[in-house]
Amino acid sequence: MSAEVIDGKAFAATIREKVATHVGRLKEEYGITPGLAVVLVGEDPASQVYVRSKGKQTVETGMASFEHRLAAETSEDELLGLIDRLNTDPAVHGILVQLPLPDHLDSDLVINAIDPAKDVDGFHISNVGLLGTGQKSMVPCTPLGCLMMLRDHHGSLSGKEAVVIGRSNIVGKPMAQLLLGDSCTVTIAHSRTQDLPGVVRRADIVIAAVGRPGMVTGDWIKPGATVIDVGINRIDAPEKGEGKTRLVGDCEFDSCAEVAGAITPVPGGVGPMTIACLLANTVTACCRANGLPEPEGLTA
Secondary structure, X not given: OOOEEOOHHHHHHHHHHHHHHHHHHHHHHHOOXXXXXXXXXXXXXXXXXXXXXXXXXXXXXXXXXXXXXXXXXXXXXXXXXXXXXXXXXXXXXXXXXXXXXXXXXXXXXXXXXXXXXXXXXXXXXXXXXXXXXXXXXOOOHHHHHHHHHHHHHHOOXXXXXXEEEOOOOOOHHHHHHHHHHOOXXXXXXXXXXXXXXXXXXXXXXXXXXXXXXXXXOHHHOOXXXXXXXXXXXXXXXXXXXXXXXXXXXXXXHHHHHHHOOEEOOOOOOHHHHHHHHHHHHHHHHHHHHOOOOOOOOOOO
């Protein structure tokens, strides 16, 4: 194996450290405590784990954590009423509604009810438009984490050829916008792309975000390219025992690592960065709300 493995866990710890330092400064110099409100509707087990982890890390960095757990049958009006209260609550600087929502709730309607300045997920239509036009916005956490890792590894990304595999609103599209902002030449590829391996093979930077285990193999990768694997797929792992599973990415790690210059593992790559960037976004939102300088190294 020749590729350098990019340790997302260690990098996320440095981001959380920067966040905690900045939070300490806001408290000490201005008497302000950044606050993150997380809203969970229903009993989705994966969502519960995420929300617990977000709450714990929020408190560890010195921020205020507000958790709102609502029953699965909560009405749209009730949920929108809660968001309305959080929008006007000066102690809350970031609002996150945990997805997926139960089927009877309209996710787009709910997300667009959040004050764009408090939309730390970066999903509000206003933030999408601001990012797309190169203006100051809240940036989705996963692409922001990928960008931070790429900048840390490469320094400047200017002039590099990047291929983003996947066109989701959560990762693919915002990732492409961020790479354009750093002067990359960007291709968004997807399941309908003709000669997908050939397109990927041109790239100095490959971002895989399709949700298909092991889809990208080593023969798709240009020698020395940087591979950022956003996929988190749970597959059967009979070797670990009956009914056991393991997490794998969208890239076949071993074959890609033989060719790539650097690669993120799954787990332990992009995943830890997502929550770290959520905390970073909350601090950024708090600074903007109070007309204070934004923290360095925590924004796009």
